[in-house]
Amino acid sequence: MLSVERYEKIVYYLEKNKIVKVSELSKLLEVTEKTIRGDLEILEQRGLLNRIHGGAMLAEDEDRMLPIQERQSGHSEIKMAIAKQALMLIKPNDTILMDGGSTTLALAELLGNDPVTVITNDVKIAYSLLEKEKVQLMVLGGTKIGQSASLMGAQASSLLQRIRVNRLFFGTTGVSLEQGLTVLNTIHADWKKQIIDNANQVTLLADSTKFGKSALIQFASLEEINEIVTDDKLEQHFEKELVARGIRVYLASSNERG
Numbered sequence: 344m345l346s347v348e349r350y351e352k353i354v355y356y357l358e359k360n361k362i363v364k365v366s367e368l369s370k371l372l373e374v375t376e377k378t379i380r381g382d383l384e385i386l387e388q389r390g391l392l393n394r395i396h397g398g399a400m401l402a403e404d405e406d407r408m409l410p411i412q413e414r415q416s417g418h419s420e421i422k423m424a425i426a427k428q429a430l431m432l433i434k435p436n437d438t439i440l441m442d443g444g445s446t447t448l449a450l451a452e453l454l455g456n457d458p459v460t461v462i463t464n465d466v467k468i469a470y471s472l473l474e475k476e477k478v479q480l481m482v483l484g485g486t487k488i489g490q491s492a493s494l495m496g497a498q499a500s501s502l503l504q505r506i507r508v509n510r511l512f513f514g515t516t517g518v519s520l521e522q523g524l525t526v527l528n529t530i531h532a533d534w535k536k537q538i539i540d541n542a543n544q545v546t547l548l549a550d551s552t553k554f555g556k557s558a559l560i561q562f563a564s565l566e567e568i569n570e571i572v573t574d575d576k577l578e579q580h581f582e583k584e585l586v587a588r589g590i591r592v593y594l595a596s597s598n599e600r601g
Contacts, residue, residue: 349374349382350559351528357392357401364398389557391527419445421550421574424597426450429512429548429572432593433459440506440538441468442513443493446548450512454478462506464499464534467492495534503537511542517556518549520584523565525558532562545569551576565590 349372356371357363365383369376383399386392392399426449433439435457441447443465451468454461455475463469464483472478483502485494513535517525524547526532539545545567551574570591577594585592 346382347529347559349378350386353379353382353386354391354527354559357399362395362398362400366397368398389559391558421576421595421597422446422449424595425548425550425572425574426453428593428595429546430454432510432546432570432572433457434509435459437509438462438507440508440511440513440542441465442511442535442538443468443491444514444548446514446550447512450548462508464494465492466494493534495530500534500537503541506541508542510544510546511538512546512548513538514548515553515562516558518547518554518565518571519557520565520581522557523561524563524568525556525561527558527560529560532560535562539563539567547571548573550574551578554578554581 352372353363353368356368365376365379368379372379383392383394387394387399390402393402422445425446429450430453433454436459438460439462441451441461441463443463448465448467448471451461451463451471454472455477458477458479460479460481461468461472462481462483464485466482466487469480469482472480483494483499485496485499487494515524515535516527519525524535526535539562547568547570549571554573554577565585565588568590570593571585572593572595575594575596577592582592582594
């Protein structure tokens with residue numbers, strides 16, 4: 344088993360059980376306890392967990408990457424501010440591909456004043472658009488993956504091969520100047536690689552807490568993004584470096600202050 348596969352399984356186990364023991368993981372993954380300790384050390388460095396005596400537990404800081412439901416529910420005011428800023432980028436009659444996530448869902452809820460076509464694999468986004476007469480909706484079919492509301496699989500991938508959109512709105516788990524854009528598992532990484540290739544304009548929606556973080560698997564370099572919509576808490580050195588790389592950066596103002 345490759346190390347990244349072990350990392351994924353450890354993260355998944357931790358999401359479900361909140362705490363893991365080295366001995367349990369050693370038996371489950373059929374590797375030595377020394378190997379597991381090394382894995383936990385690397386995952387701790389990524390901010391995914393905290394090591395404890397004999398095992399590990401979920402990271403306790405407010406910006407931890409796990410679990411996904413808690414990660415998506417936080418910073419609601421900032422996410423709405425980002426969605427409002429992103430809405431200004433949409434032109435009437437645009438065809439938009441919307442990846443799953445809480446910020447893209449907030450954006451979907453703001454649509455409806457102008458005619459647009461929205462393509463999505465997220466059932467929550469699709470549901471939010473059902474009653475909007477000016478929105479032409481296309482839902483990519485597939486299988487629900489984990490705790491997310493996104494549908495993925497061969498059917499969705501096949502449809503994507505025949506689609507070209509004006510703009511993609513998508514999210515990520517981590518944004519790093521060195522590692523680029525990263526997520527926690529290969530399924531989501533492969534999906535995001537594919538949708539990036541389908542858009543004329545690639546727009547990342549990510550609050551400032553995502554920056555300087557690196558999850559397990561890189562799915563894109565920063566150079567593959569055309570623009571980023573984030574909040575005005577983004578550290579200045581990130582903004583300067585992104586602009587220097589030719590990426591347009593939009594800073595949304597919010598009342599949520601630290």
